[in-house]
Amino acid sequence: MVQSINKIAKYSDADLDKFAEQLKTDGICIIPQLFERKLINEWAEAFANLFRERQNQPGGLAPREVSRYYLTLPWVAPFADVSVFANPVIMSILKRVFWQEYVLVQLGADVPFQGSDYQETHRDFRPLFCDQIVTPLYALAVNFPLVEVTADNGPxxxxxxTHVLPREEGLKKIASGEIPMESFYMQPGDVIVRSPLALHRGSPNRTSQPRPMIVMGYAMHWLHTPKVDLTVPRDYYESLPIDIRQMLRCEVVEQLPKEKMETYVNFKY
Structure with missing residues (x-):
């Protein structure tokens, strides 16, 4: 946890308040250089090996349209890292916008390859009630890339x-240019926290290298999230402090399965 303790010292309460306010008003905030490059490199190497394994497993990758895939990360090193999924900076922001207990429900990755295209503009969740009632922040996605994200590799x-607008109104404002569809370029170590209700899309990766983007999903404790799942080994789970255990919505198993069948296929609203 040394890295996390050092990193939170970079941000004052005023900084964290600003991140939270941006999240409420814009539906997104960017935390620059939260994670060390060494950590990102370790994840990138492990992810490349994992992706090759999943490619050879039936159902090991969930399709995300042409040449784009999603996969759930296994709860093993380096991915099972308290300094990442319970990072104090991220937790401090979430506590400022979630007014009840929240849980981690998702740890996965989105990977566009060469040949991918623009996704249909979409949301990841439906509003709680209807478009005419503004939905508070009840779920958040935390994203960080394992490579530099440029204009060419699928930002x-x-x-x-648009997270506080009716869907059709948001789409009209995007189409007219009143609200631009903004590309987010990132360095390894940068982190985005965003509302899944904001209208968004993936863009084409025109390079020969994949662009893996990690996604951690957090939600209010009462939200039903059947499309995503966490499976955690019992020995690791029982080694965690009680407050961290309570934050994980997971299945605790004696041993992780050798193969993973991805079920998070429908993802657009």
Whole structure:
């Protein structure tokens, strides 16, 4: 946890308040250089090996349209890292916008390859009730890339402020240019926290290298999230402090399964 303790010292309460306010108003905030490059390199190497394994397993990858895939990360090193999924900076922001207990429900990755295209502009969740009632922040996605994200390799694109608009109104404002669809370029170590209700899309990766983007999903404790799942080995789970255990919505198993069948296929609203 040394890295996390050092990193939170970079940000004052005023900084954290600003991140939280941006999240409420824009539906997104960017935390620069939260994670060390060494950590990102370790994840990138492990992820490359994992992806090759999953490619050879039936159902090991969930399709995300052409040449784009999603996969759940196994709860093993280096991915099972308290300094990442319970990072104090991220937790401090979440506590400022979630007014009840929240849980981690998702740890996965989105990977566009060469040949991918623009996704249909979409949301990841439906509103709680209807478009005419503004939905508070009840779920958040935390993203960080394992490579530099440039204009050429498929940057995440989002229209700020559309998380509080009816879907059709947001789409009209994007189409007219009133609200731009913004590309988010990132360095390894940068982190985005965003509302899944904000209208967004993936863009084409025109390079020969994949662009893996990690996603950690957090949600209010009462939200039903059947499309994503966490499976955690019992020995690791029982080694965690009680407050961290309570934050994980997971299945605790004696041993992780050798193969993973991805079920998170429908993802657009």
């Amino acid at each position: 995440f694109q989002m229209a700020r402020g």
